[in-house]
Amino acid sequence: MIEAWSPRLLSVLRMVAALLYLLHGTQKLFGVPPSASGATVQLASRLGAAGVIEIVGGTLILLGLFTRPVAFVCAGEMAFAYFLAHAPRAPLPLQNQGEVPVLFCFIFLYLAAAGGGPWSLEALRSRRVRA
Numbered sequence: 260m261i262e263a264w265s266p267r268l269l270s271v272l273r274m275v276a277a278l279l280y281l282l283h284g285t286q287k288l289f290g291v292p293p294s295a296s297g298a299t300v301q302l303a304s305r306l307g308a309a310g311v312i313e314i315v316g317g318t319l320i321l322l323g324l325f326t327r328p329v330a331f332v333c334a335g336e337m338a339f340a341y342f343l344a345h346a347p348r349a350p351l352p353l354q355n356q357g358e359v360p361v362l363f364c365f366i367f368l369y370l371a372a373a374g375g376g377p378w379s380l381e382a383l384r385s386r387r388v389r390a
Contacts, residue, residue, distance in 0.1 A: 269374075337364035
C-alpha cells in the first residue's frame with residue numbers, strides 16, 4: 260500500500276526542493292523574499308550566476324521539465340557553493356552552515372537519477388506520446 264505513494268512522493272520532493280531552491284535565486288537577484296540585509300547581488304558575479312541557475316533550474320525542476328540534466332547542473336552548483344563558500348570556514352557542514360547546500364546537492368543528484376516522477380510535465384508528455 261505505502262509503496263504506491265513512492266512515485267508521488269518523489270514528485271512532491273522534487274516540487275518542494277525546487278521551490279525552496281528557486282526562492283534562493285529570487286532572493287539573490289530580486290530581493291524577494293528579502294534577506295536580513297535587504298541586499299541583492301550583481302548579475303555579472305559568481306553569486307549572480309548562481310542566482311540565474313537557481314531561478315532557471317528551480318523553475319524547470321518545479322515543473323518537472325528536463326529534470327535529469329537540470330538537476331545534475333543544480334547539484335554541481337550546490338557542490339561549488341559548499342566547497343567555495345562553506346568548507347573553508349570549518350570542516351563539518353554543521354560548523355560551517357553548509358547543511359542546506361549539501362542537502363540540495365544530494366536531493367538534486369537523486370532527481371538526476373530518478374527523474375521527475377509522475378506529477379511532472381515530462382510524465383504528462385510521455386503519457387500523451389503513448390496515447
